[in-house]
Each structure stands twice: as C-alpha cells, then as structure tokens.
Amino acid sequence: xxxxxxxxxxxxxVLIATSYxxxxxxxxxxxGFTLTLFFFLSRLxxxxxxxxxxxxxxxxxxxxxxxVAFSNYLSTGLNAxxxxxxxxxxxxxxxAVLVTPTRFSTYLLSSxxxxxxxxxxxxxxxxxxxxxxxxxxxxAANYPAAAAFLAITVVAFSSLGILASSFIxxxxxxxxxxxxxxxxxxLLGGVYYPVMILPAWLQKAAYLIPLTYALEGMxxxxxxxxxxxxxxxxxxxxxxxxxxxxxxxIGAARFAIARAKRDGTLGQY
Amino acid sequence: MREHVEKMIRVQGLSxxxxxxxxxxxxxxxxxxxxxxxxxxxxxFDVEGGEILALLGPNGSGKTTILKVLSSLxxxxxxxxxxxxxxxxxxxxRARRLVGCSMSEExxxxxxxxxxxxxxxxxxxxxxxxxxxxxxxxxxxxxxxLGEIDERFMTYSTGTRQxxxxxxxxxxxxxxxxxxxxxxxxxxxxxSLFLERVRSLARKEGKAVLFASHDLGAVERVADRLxxxxxxxxxxxxxxxxVLRRFQVPATIDLRxxxxxxxxxxxxxxxxxxxxxxxxxxxxxxEWRVGAGVGEFPWDRFFQRFREEGVALSGLEIRRGSLxxxxxxxxxxxxS
Numbered sequence: 001x002x003x004x005x006x007x008x009x010x011x012x013x014v015l016i017a018t019s020y021x022x023x024x025x026x027x028x029x030x031x032g033f034t035l036t037l038f039f040f041l042s043r044l045x046x047x048x049x050x051x052x053x054x055x056x057x058x059x060x061x062x063x064x065x066x067x068v069a070f071s072n073y074l075s076t077g078l079n080a081x082x083x084x085x086x087x088x089x090x091x092x093x094x095x096a097v098l099v100t101p102t103r104f105s106t107y108l109l110s111s112x113x114x115x116x117x118x119x120x121x122x123x124x125x126x127x128x129x130x131x132x133x134x135x136x137x138x139x140a141a142n143y144p145a146a147a148a149f150l151a152i153t154v155v156a157f158s159s160l161g162i163l164a165s166s167f168i169x170x171x172x173x174x175x176x177x178x179x180x181x182x183x184x185x186x187l188l189g190g191v192y193y194p195v196m197i198l199p200a201w202l203q204k205a206a207y208l209i210p211l212t213y214a215l216e217g218m219x220x221x222x223x224x225x226x227x228x229x230x231x232x233x234x235x236x237x238x239x240x241x242x243x244x245x246x247x248x249x250i251g252a253a254r255f256a257i258a259r260a261k262r263d264g265t266l267g268q269y
Numbered sequence: 270m271r272e273h274v275e276k277m278i279r280v281q282g283l284s285x286x287x288x289x290x291x292x293x294x295x296x297x298x299x300x301x302x303x304x305x306x307x308x309x310x311x312x313x314f315d316v317e318g319g320e321i322l323a324l325l326g327p328n329g330s331g332k333t334t335i336l337k338v339l340s341s342l343x344x345x346x347x348x349x350x351x352x353x354x355x356x357x358x359x360x361x362x363r364a365r366r367l368v369g370c371s372m373s374e375e376x377x378x379x380x381x382x383x384x385x386x387x388x389x390x391x392x393x394x395x396x397x398x399x400x401x402x403x404x405x406x407x408x409x410x411x412x413x414x415l416g417e418i419d420e421r422f423m424t425y426s427t428g429t430r431q432x433x434x435x436x437x438x439x440x441x442x443x444x445x446x447x448x449x450x451x452x453x454x455x456x457x458x459x460x461s462l463f464l465e466r467v468r469s470l471a472r473k474e475g476k477a478v479l480f481a482s483h484d485l486g487a488v489e490r491v492a493d494r495l496x497x498x499x500x501x502x503x504x505x506x507x508x509x510x511x512v513l514r515r516f517q518v519p520a521t522i523d524l525r526x527x528x529x530x531x532x533x534x535x536x537x538x539x540x541x542x543x544x545x546x547x548x549x550x551x552x553x554x555x556e557w558r559v560g561a562g563v564g565e566f567p568w569d570r571f572f573q574r575f576r577e578e579g580v581a582l583s584g585l586e587i588r589r590g591s592l593x594x595x596x597x598x599x600x601x602x603x604x605s
Contacts, residue, residue, distance in 0.1 A: 008393035012379065012386070019381045092376035096437075099340040099370040100394035101362060261344040264287045264308075264337070 005102060006110040013114035031125050038064045039134045052194040057223045062136050066219050067191040069126035070153070072119045074185055074211050077157025078178050080115035081108055081165035089172075089269035098266065104257055108162065116154060140225035148228055148235065149217040156210045156242040162249035166256035172269050185211040210241040277367075277445050277477030278316040278339065282348035285309040285334050285501075308334040310501045311348070316477045318444065321468065323488040324481040325592070326498035327600045332481035333372075334501075336447050339479070340370045352445050369395070369441020371434055371448050380423040384415060384433045387422055392440050402440070409436035412466060413459055427454050435463050446470065448480035452487050460484070464491045485592040495592075499599050509592060516595055520566070522559040525551065525584030535578070540570035554583050561587075 018024055042061035056063045088094035088111075097107055130136030164177035188195070188202060189211030195203055206212045217234040220226040228235065260266040289304040309331040316322045324332040337343040338350045341361040350357045355364040378387045385406060392402035410418050413432045417425060425433065431454035438448055446467070452460040468491045470476045482488055488495055489509055497505045497512055505515040528550060536545035536559060544560030575582060 004393055004396075008390050012382065012390045015386060016379060016381050091380065093379060095342055095372060096377035096391070097394060099342060099365065099368070099372065100391065101366040101396060102394050103362060258344070261342065264285075264334070264343045266342055 005106055006113055009107075009110035010113045010117070013111070017114065017118070027122070028125065031122055032129060034068060035065065035126065035129050035134060038068065052196045055224075056194070056219050057137075061134060062130070062223050063194070063219065064192055065126060065130050065134075065136060066222060067215055069123045070150075070215060070218050071185070071189070071191045071211065072122055073116075073150075073153055073214075074157050074189075075182065076112075076115050076119040077154065077159075077161040078164055078181055079161065080112035081158070081161040082168040082175055082178065084108075084111045084115075085165050085168050086172075086269060089267055092267070095267040104253070108165065108253070109158075112158070112161070116158075138222055141222045142225045142227050143221075145221035145226060145228045145231060146218055149214060149221060149231070149238070152235070152238050152242055153210075153214040153218075156214070156238060156245055159242060159245035159249040160210075163245065163252050166249075166252035169253075169256035169260045169266070172265075181209075185209055188212065190215050207237075210238055210245070213238040213241070276315045277318045277353055278322075278479055279351045279354075280315065280335065280339070280348070281313050281351075283309055283312045283335065283338065283345050283350055284347040285331070285338065285343065286346045307501050309338075309498075312496075312498070312501075312503045313348075314496050314503065314506055316445075316479050318477050319471050319475045320493050321471050321478040321480070321491050323492035323495040324479065324498060325485075325488060325495050325596075327596065329500070330498040331501040332498060333449055335498075336370075336372070336449050336479070336481055339447055340368055340372075341365055366396070367443050368445045368447060369438060369443040370446075371438030371451055376430075378422045378430070378433060381421060383421055384418040384425070384429075384436075387433065388418075388436060388440060391437050395441055395443075397440065397442060405440050406436070409439050412439070412462055428456060428459075431455050432459060435459075439463075439466060444476055446476050446478045446480075448478065448482075450482055450484075451480055452482065452484045460487065461490075467491060483596075485596060489592060497595070510589065513589065513592070513595060516598070520561040520587065520589040522561050523548075523584070523586040523588065524557045524559060524582065525554045526557070526580055526582060528553050528555050530555070530580045531557070531578070539574050541567045542571075 039061055042059070042064065045060040050058075050060070053060060053063060085094065085108075088097065098104070127136065127138065131138060160177060160181055164175050164181075167175045167177060184205075185191070188198065188206040189209050190206065191211070195206045195212055195216075198206060213234045217231045217238065220231055220234075257266075285308045286305040287308055289306055291304070312331070312335065314322070324335060326332055334343060335350075338345050339352065339357055341357050341364060344358050352364045353367050355367070357364040378384075379390070382390070388406050388409070389402055392405065393399075397405070406418070409415065413436055415429070415432050415436060417429050418433075422430070422433070435451055435455065438446065438451060448467070451467070452463060455463060464487055467478055467480075471478050480492075492509070494506065494508055495512060496503055497516075505512045507515070533545045533547065536542055536557060539559075541561060542559050546558045546560075548556040548558050550556065
C-alpha cells in the first residue's frame with residue numbers, strides 16, 4: 001500500500017488538531033495535572049500494607065502511572081474510529097472521501113493514525129515527566145518486551161474500535177461496544193488497582209478483558225524488567241483476544257458498510 | 270463527429286428502493302412490517318466517451334440516487350450500473366479509479382482547513398502526484414476566480430464554497446465525470462466558464478460526463494443528450510428537441526407586422542397557429558407571439574397565407590418549446 005494516502009490523512013488531521021491551539025495546549029497541561037494528582041494520592045498509600053503491589057515493585061505511583069497512561073490506548077482504540085466516522089458524517093465529508101478511489105480500510109486506519117500518534121506522544125510525556133519529576137524508575141525496563149505488548153495492544157484495541165465503528169455506521173448513535181469495554185475495563189482491567197484486589201468471581205471476569213493482560217505485561221516489562229519469555233502467557237492471551245477482535249471487527253465493518261450502502265445511509269447521522 | 274464512442278457509463282434496468290426508518294412507536298406497533306420508498310425504477314441509459322448527458326427532473330426524481338449508485342455510495346436494488354465495463358457494485362474500487370465525482374453537498378470540506386489544503390487532500394486521495402495537484406489548483410483558481418483559496422473554508426460564502434466544489438470536480442483526471450448540480454450557487458459568469466471547461470474536457474479529452482442539474486440554461490448549453498426523470502422513472506431520453514416533442518411542449522413564433530395589419534382572430538385562423546398574443550408596439554409595428562402547437566409546423570401554408578392576406582412580415586423569430594415549460598409542468602403535477 002502506498003503511504004501517500006495515510007500521510008495525506010495524517011497531515012490533514014495534524015493541521016486540524018493544531019488549529020485548535022488552546023485545546024492542544026490544555027491536553028498537554030492535563031497530563032502534568034494528572035501525574036501530580038496521582039503522585040500525591042500515592043503518598044497516602046502505605047506500600048507495606050499492600051502486598052498486592054509487591055509484584056509491581058511495591059510503589060503505587062509507577063503502578064497507576066502505567067495504568068493511566070496505557071489505558072489511553074484503550075480509549076483511543078475504541079473511540080478513534082467511531083468518532084472519526086461520526087465526525088465526518090456530521091461534517092459531510094465522509095461521502096466526499098469515499099467516492100475517491102480509497103479503500104474503506106485505508107480510510108479507517110489512516111484517519112485514526114493521528115489519534116494513535118497523539119496517544120503515543122501522551123504516553124511518552126507521562127513517562128518522561130514521571131522519570132524527570134516524580135521519581136519513576138525505568139532503569140530495569142525491558143523495552144523490547146514493552147514494545148511487543150504495545151504493538152499487540154494497539155492492534156487489539158483498534159480491532160475493538162473497528163467493531164465499535166460498525167455500530168455507528170448502522171445505528172448512527174449508541175455504541176454498545178464502547179460502553180461495555182470502557183466501563184468494564186476501567187472497573188476490572190487493573191488501571192487504578194491490581195486485579196488481585198477484586199473478589200475471586202470478579203477476577204475471573206477481569207481475565208476476559210484484554211486491558212488486564214496489556215497492563216499486566218506492560219507493568220512487568222517496564223517496572224520489573226521481565227522479558228517476552230517470562231510474559232508468554234499474558235502475550236498469548238492478548239494475541240488470542242486480538243485475533244478474535246480483528247476477525248469480528250473486519251466482519252462487522254464489512255457487514256455495516258454493505259448495509260449502509262444498501263440503505264443509502266452512509267453519510268447520514 | 271466525436272472520436273470517443275466507447276460506452277463509458279451504462280445503466281441497465283436500475284432500480285433502487287430505500288427502506289423507510291420508522292419511529293419507536295410505529296416499530297413497537299408493528300415490529301416486523303418493512304416499508305420502503307422507491308427512488309429509481311427500471312432506468313436504462315448510457316453515456317459514450319466524449320459525450321455530456323444531463324439528468325433532468327423535479328426534486329425527488331432519482332437523479333442523485335443514480336449518481337450515488339455510479340459512485341459506489343449506494344448499492345442498487347435491481348439492475349446494474351457500469352463504468353467502462355466495470356460493475357460499480359462488484360468492482361467498486363476499480364470503478365472509482367475511473368470516476369471523478371462532485372456531489373452537491375457544499376459542506377463536504379474540512380471547515381478548519383483552507384481551500385488549498387482541502388484540494389491538496391482530495392487530490393492525494395484521487396491519486397494525483399503533488400506537483401500535478403498544485404498545477405491543477407492554480408488552474409482552477411484562475412478559471413473560477415477563487416481568490417480566497419488560502420482562507421479557511423469556514424469563512425467562505427455559499428458561492429465560494431460552491432466554487433471550491435467545482436474546483437474539486439476539475440481535479441479529477443478520470444475518464445468519467447459525475448457532477449451533481451455543479452453550477453448551483455455559482456454566479457452566471459463563473460457558471461459559464463465552468464461549463465465551458467466541462468465541455469472542453471468532454472470534447473478534447475474524451476471524458477464521459479453525466480451531470481444532474483436544475484440549471485436548464487446549463488443543460489441546454491452543454492448537454493448532448495438529456496434523460497428526463499420523474500418519480501424515479503425515465504420518461505424520455507434524447508436531445509432537448511426530441512424530449513420536448515415527446516412531451517408535446519409547444520413552440521412559439523414572434524412576429525412583427527405593420528401596425529393594425531392583423532387581428533388576433535385573423536392570426537388564429539392561420540395554418541398551424543393555436544394561439545396569438547399581442548405583445549406590444551414598436552414604432553410602426555405590432556409585435557405578436559404565436560403559439561405554434563406541437564409537431565411539424567406547416568411553414569409553406571403559413572407563409573402562403575401571409576401572401577394571400579397581403580401582409581408583409583417585418584420580423585420573425587422562432588422560439589422552440591423550452592425545458593423550463595416542461596419542468597414547470599412536472600413540478601406543478603408533483604405539487605398537485
């Protein structure tokens with residue numbers, strides 16, 4: 001596939017995003033505020049009283065920082081595709097784009113490129129500020145393992161996002177996929193607290209959520225320096241979710257496009 | 270004689286029914302009832318390379334649906350639509366490579382980008398290389414007088430938005446052009462320049478052009494043929510004269526004769542004349558408008574009668590029945 005079209009989408013989205021200058025700056029400041037908030041919150045938590053944190057190095061701040069930073073990918077993956085379709089339907093540009101010789105898959109992936117790059121940049125800012133100002137220690141981090149988890153996480157969440165966008169194409173409003181995964185992932189996925197804190201029956205439910213494996217792997221790789229071989233069970237579970245979500249996402253998107261074209265509602269909102 | 274005679278667009282037995290969306294209350298009352306509305310019914314026509322075909326018809330006649338089917342935005346219920354032999358429903362991507370399209374929706378641009386940034390983006394999606402896009406943008410700016418090209422789209426007036434839409438239509442290098450109301454909102458001068466360019470694209474580059482329009486002047490100026498649609502059905506196809514004859518839209522003749530030489534009654538008794546209206550006086554002359562009726566006009570017997578009456582004709586202008594009259598007839602029927 002030529003990079004010309006994805007780059008055209010990326011350039012267009014950067015121009016639009018940076019045209020909202022205040023919003024752009026506020027998002028950057030927001031990262032600093034979030035970090036400060038969790039830093040002081042972590043001071044309240046006595047690490048010796050929390051055996052659940054021991055396997056992550058014992059400190060709450062790095063634990064929650066990685067949870068908050070990487071759960072950004074979940075919301076980006078879930079929202080980028082459906083929000084983009086909805087925005088373009090409202091703006092009236094969706095049909096104008098789709099009458100050009102551009103595959104729907106190219107449109108969908110290219111138009112979310114900026115959101116993922118922005119989410120990645122935010123994670124980088126989280127980690128950099130954490131290291132520079134809040135004592136985050138990444139000296140033992142295993143970066144290849146973290147990169148592997150990151151790559152699979154992006155694909156897994158994107159697949160869920162594509163599945164979610166199918167609902168927008170057909171139903172226009174109301175997105176059960178986003179609602180279910182966002183709510184359950186925040187509650188059960190281990191963003192703010194370890195999954196082991198949950199009652200046993202809820203822990204079983206937590207292991208049905210891809211974010212649980214993504215955050216577990218990322219924390220172990222970045223905070224404990226665990227390698228791919230140590231994390232193969234988390235990686236395998238995440239891969240399995242990814243394959244299932246990808247197949248579901250592609251199938252649902254095909255069905256949704258055909259349905260919208262048949263009903264003549266592709267550009268309606 | 271056009272050199273490009275290949276059938277670039279072929280629509281055969283095309284029908285499109287849209288499902289009707291019902292409110293929650295109606296759905297609860299009859300959850301399994303399915304209703305749909307007919308947009309296009311059994312329409313067949315084709316367009317050759319180098320030819321300009323106009324889709325004409327009152328609102329809701331199915332023009333935009335046909336263009337949307339050809340641009341792969343809507344799937345047909347029955348029948349086929351082909352571009353250069355490719356079925357647009359089955360080979361959508363390959364067909365879209367051969368189609369340049371301009372939809373009538375004036376909002377179809379990114380509001381926070383400038384006109385130039387918008388055109389660059391769409392040029393890339395059309396697969397045009399960067400330097401060529403810049404050339405085409407400059408050409409369109411010069412042709413359409415798009416002085417605001419470097420201002421943000423959200424600051425544009427309706428007319429300027431439409432100019433940008435016309436400029437986007439001219440970016441495409443595809444052999445087929447689909448234009449939905451391309452001159453809507455354009456001032457007469459810009460509209461005329463745009464239509465000239467479209468005509469040149471057809472004549473010199475052999476593009477097949479299909480355009481839907483309510484601008485009857487534009488249709489009469491550039492269209493080689495027209496398809497007249499009403500409530501989704503094709504009622505007539507051919508050159509404007511053929512269509513007007515088909516619907517028996519009468520022609521008129523404007524006459525100037527010596528003042529007082531003829532009365533209304535006398536004129537109505539002339540061969541072929543159905544009606545006569547005295548339009549006024551100009552110097553020593555009376556001006557009459559004569560309703561010439563439908564079909565072949567008996568010119569020989571008409572002039573013979575002038576000789577018999579001893580009336581000299583000081584001026585004669587034949588005005589054939591207009592598309593506007595035809596349009597008014599169907600739009601009126603729609604309302605009643």
